Amino acid sequence: MKPGDELPVLSVPVTRTLIIAGALATRDFKDVHHDPEAARAKGAPDIFMNILTTQGLVGRFLAERLGPGARLRKLSIRLGVPNYPGDTLHLTGSITSVSEDERAVEVAITGINGLGRHVTGTACVKIPSGPSVPSEPSKEEGA
Template identity: 55%
Template sequence: MTVLAGRSYADVVVGEALPELAIPLTRTLIVATAIATRDFQDVHHDPSLAQERGSKDVFMNILTSNGLVGRYVTDWAGSASTLRRIAIRLGAPNYPGDTMTMTGEVVSKEDGVVVVKVQGANSLGNHASGTVAVAFKEEERL
């Protein structure tokens, strides 16, 4: 997805769909982001221990999912935006070898804040779903 640096609050329309973003779920992504977020739970980096605990493999942690949701919206909104709130629920796990496809739709727009309904789905179903509130900086007036 291309960052839209010139996007402004005035450009946003309720009902607007965000472009899809496909994120390949590599083992490296899952393990490295768990470590980067200081989540040392073995289910995020050790396949045999994850299987002992009932999972088919290691799986993505919530901090990474939250970060990817935020990235998806800020890539769309551009550099004149700031995340205000991310409220997601997790569903199907993100396992290595799959792809999570992010989709979104603008559901409201008020007082410089846009709310986007987001969904990240993989081959097992919805991994993350919820809303993201993003604020746009006031445009400079000449």
């Protein structure tokens, strides 16, 4: 791995089930994440994904792309446009720095959906043994 290396894209269908299950799993019971009428009453066209589910998807992206031994040391993300049901989140990343002595990489992450940038951020990931970046993205079977 070296700075500039691109990680394969992870495309995640944004389903109503993913949004609701993510909210419940993270104990986020705000009605805008499970009740379409409440979300519309608050100005959104439908329910939308919470930040903790987005963080989990970013973690999944890193683990799948950097290998099962990868350990997330630091994650900093910023949300942009919402993730609504029926869209697809495309997560991408590029290596921005490599620390050979600490066996760590820094990754710039972007997640785009049909409305624009849903998430941007950086992650520092410790790599226990020299991973190689997969040449083929995995086939997405759902969230």
